[in-house]
Structures are given as C-alpha cells and as structure tokens.
Amino acid sequence: MTIELNIFTNCTASAPDTAIIFQTINSFFNTFRKMPFTIYMDVNPNSHRANEYFNRLQTIPNATIIKTNSLSDGYIKSIKESTSDYLFQLEHDWIFSNNITHSRKQMTEFMSVTGCYHFRFNKRSNIIAGWDRRMDESEFMGLKYCSCNNMSNNPHIIDRRYYEKNMLNKIKLKSGSKGIEEELNKHNLTTCIYGGAGYENTITHLDGKHS
Numbered sequence: 001m002t003i004e005l006n007i008f009t010n011c012t013a014s015a016p017d018t019a020i021i022f023q024t025i026n027s028f029f030n031t032f033r034k035m036p037f038t039i040y041m042d043v044n045p046n047s048h049r050a051n052e053y054f055n056r057l058q059t060i061p062n063a064t065i066i067k068t069n070s071l072s073d074g075y076i077k078s079i080k081e082s083t084s085d086y087l088f089q090l091e092h093d094w095i096f097s098n099n100i101t102h103s104r105k106q107m108t109e110f111m112s113v114t115g116c117y118h119f120r121f122n123k124r125s126n127i128i129a130g131w132d133r134r135m136d137e138s139e140f141m142g143l144k145y146c147s148c149n150n151m152s153n154n155p156h157i158i159d160r161r162y163y164e165k166n167m168l169n170k171i172k173l174k175s176g177s178k179g180i181e182e183e184l185n186k187h188n189l190t191t192c193i194y195g196g197a198g199y200e201n202t203i204t205h206l207d208g209k210h211s
Helices: 019-032 047-057 071-080 104-114 160-166
Strands: 003-011 037-045 063-068 086-091 094-096 118-120 136-140 143-148 156-159 191-194 203-205
Touching: 003 019, 003 047, 003 071, 019 086, 019 094, 037 047, 037 071, 047 063, 063 071, 071 086, 071 160, 086 104, 086 160, 104 118, 104 136, 104 143, 104 156, 104 191, 156 160
Parallel strands: 003 037, 003 086, 037 063, 118 191
Antiparallel strands: 086 156, 094 203, 118 156, 136 143, 143 191
C-alpha cells in the first residue's frame, strides 16, 4: 500500500516566514520518518506575499510546491492528482506528541482491513467533548482506536480511492479554510481516532494564523 504526505499552507500574516511549517515538517519526520511530500500553498489572504512565500517553500528539500486558491482547492487537487492508496493530510501548523507508537504502515494496514476511510489524531484526550459526540473504543492487532462522528481537518489519513468515489461530491470548493469538515459533518459519517478511550492528545496546534 502506498501513502503520500500533503501539507496545506497559506499566506498568513507571518508569510513568507517558514518557521512554523518547518516545525510541522520536522515533527512529522521525527514521528513517521522522512518521505517526499507536496505542499499546497493557498496564495490568500496576503496574496501580495505569495510569490516570496512560494520561493521560500521551494527551497525545502524533497518538497513539491503547488499554488492554490483555498484549503478546499488544494485538498480536492490532492485527491484527484494522486495515484496513492492513502494520503496523509496535514495543515502547516501542527506538531505530534511522543505517544504515537505505530508506524504509517501499521495504520494503513488497519485502515485497509477495517474499511476505515478517515483516521485522525486528536488535539485533546479521546473523550466526548466539543464536536466529538461519540467515542467508541476498539482494537486492531494491538492498535487501539475510537470511532467518532467528527470529520475534523486535524491531521488525518484518508483512503484516497474511497474519497475520490464517495466524498468529493460532499466537499465544497470554498474560500479560506471552509468547504471540508463542516460539509462532511452533514452526512453522518464516521472517523477513527488514534488511541483508546481517554488516550492523551497526540497533536498540538501551533495556530499559524495568529503566530
């Protein structure tokens, strides 16, 4: 099974500074090992810095940079333009905790066998809170996970072919960061979250919009 890494960024107030996205890249590599990746760069909201930010991103080793007009624009492109079985979808301002003990391969094997099409990491403990209104624990070959209702954009892995066939028609092309999670959450879908019930947060938000 093949997997690709996609990182989604935009020209926030800090652009063209790349400090935050480098933290995210290094955190991912420390957790899941290095791999080539694609950066989808939304030229908004500070479009006057887009070319400079794009040029700086091009200096990142093993990265392919693609300009887009919004998060959903890049997200849709990442699905349509890939041939991989799975996609790791990662926004530019997240870091991973040291309590992730399974590899990408183990996670995609779990998804393949169980039919999980959206496997995400949680910014808080695996408890019922916020939009997470259901938290049902299961286990697959030593990998504990929780089934949940919330199709969050927080770092996640998707079954690309399933998304291409069943989910693209639910995602809306919108400006900014809209068009994905709030649209998918209209359809009574199920995500799987890494870790059993009560497992501590596996990601932390750096909040690139305001950093």
